[in-house]
Amino acid sequence: MSDYLIKLQNINLVRQGRSILKDIQLEIRSGEIITLIGPNGAGKSSLLKLALGLIAPSSGQRICLPNLRIGYMPQKISLPETLPLSVKHFLKLAKGFQKNELFNVSRRLKIEHLLDQPMQRLSGGEQQRVLLARALLSKPELLVLDEPVQGLDVSGQSELYHLISDLKDELNCGVLMVSHDLHLVMAATDKVVCLNGHVCCEGHPQLIQQDPSYLELFGKSMPAHLAPYTHHHDHTHGEHCNHDHVNEEQNS
């Protein structure tokens, strides 16, 4: 196994007296795709921001390789209408990249025809491609993606997932991403981390679907019977799952 890029140790995050994340352990390695899933308010975004170093944990440690190049693709950005900025100019704001890289990446993500457009005129899908392009410009060793396929139709989702998987192989980078869809996790994912304030369970997507705490959280297989999800956390734990329940009071 290769060495880790970022390692989170015993991370706790408390905001305004409320525990958001409890006792998180996470290692991200090169060439590995980790997908975070979990219900709303499970702390997925907080965990992503902790990994990026944007927020500091209440306790615990984030160990990061020195000078690690991170490419971050936020869910979306809202540019003020008052700022006249073309896509090309937006991409050029990325730090430390080679000139020809801009054209390579634009061609790769099929956004060449958008380069002279103002950022504010992009559709949701176009903006996602542009944000991914910016994340790729610095040839990242770690790619962090916040719900990268949100709002795309099924074929668009699978196309983007293929692209991410290819990019991971080309760059041999680590990938950490949040998935908005609990059931449709990218096939190339090496590890799914199922989050609900604490790590409920983690493992390969195939295995995790049989995990009792996963089934308890997300139900069986596909969402044929979509219903508003409420989390009661009344399951008993098997041997491979020895967490305690932090958010019980708040969630039930």
Added chain:
Amino acid sequence: MSWLIDSLLAGLLLSLMSGPLGSFIVWRRMAYFGDTLAHSALLGVTLGFVFDVNLNLAIILCAVFVALILASLQRQHFIPSDTLLGLMAHTTLAGGLVTLSQLENVRIDLNAYLFGDLLAVNRDDLVIMAIGSALVLLVLSRMWRGLLAASVSEELAQVEGYPVAKLRLMFMVLLAVVIASAMKLVGVLLITAMLIIPAAAARPFSKGPKQMAVLATLISMLAVIVGLGLSYQFDTPAGPSIVLASAFFFLISQSSYRFFVRH
């Protein structure tokens, strides 16, 4: 006549700073923040008198201090930002007015500080402003890319390695310098207008951020010339005349954009 030329030069120097900085204020949605710092300038002046410090320096220090207090207050979650800004703006203004009333040996024309005074600018001020604007432009051009990246998305900029917190602090200091230079000419209550109106007028015709900053500077300069001319001709107060002139250019920009560009 020479005092008119001095004021004119001061106004043009001011435009050199307020054009680009005003654009950033508009992009970062910080108009009320700028207003709050401007309100604190009167307190800066009176404290400068009390402690016998150079007034420009006192204004800058006071504005930076207020900005730091604001930043620390914003970390709690009970009171929203706009309430905090209003609270700080008027508390500092009231503090300035009360301190001023207690100064026995100093006679200040309050109106001049609140609304600007054409005659207030002297040669020393001009020299200080020239140095100030050269410094502001130099620093701003060096941090341009980072500040722009942070204005687009602070999180993205921070992940990419821009020193976001440092840039934010530097921007506040630059803003404080502009406020200190603008106070004599435009007055505490109208400084924000000097910053945001030319930038707003420049927006419809700008294709990129740099172009918008340059255009805002030119519009601001034009407003200074027209405003001071009016003030000289009709004996109107300097600050309000300049602000009205820029509002006039804003109207022209809006209506001509609708007429020529969108049709």
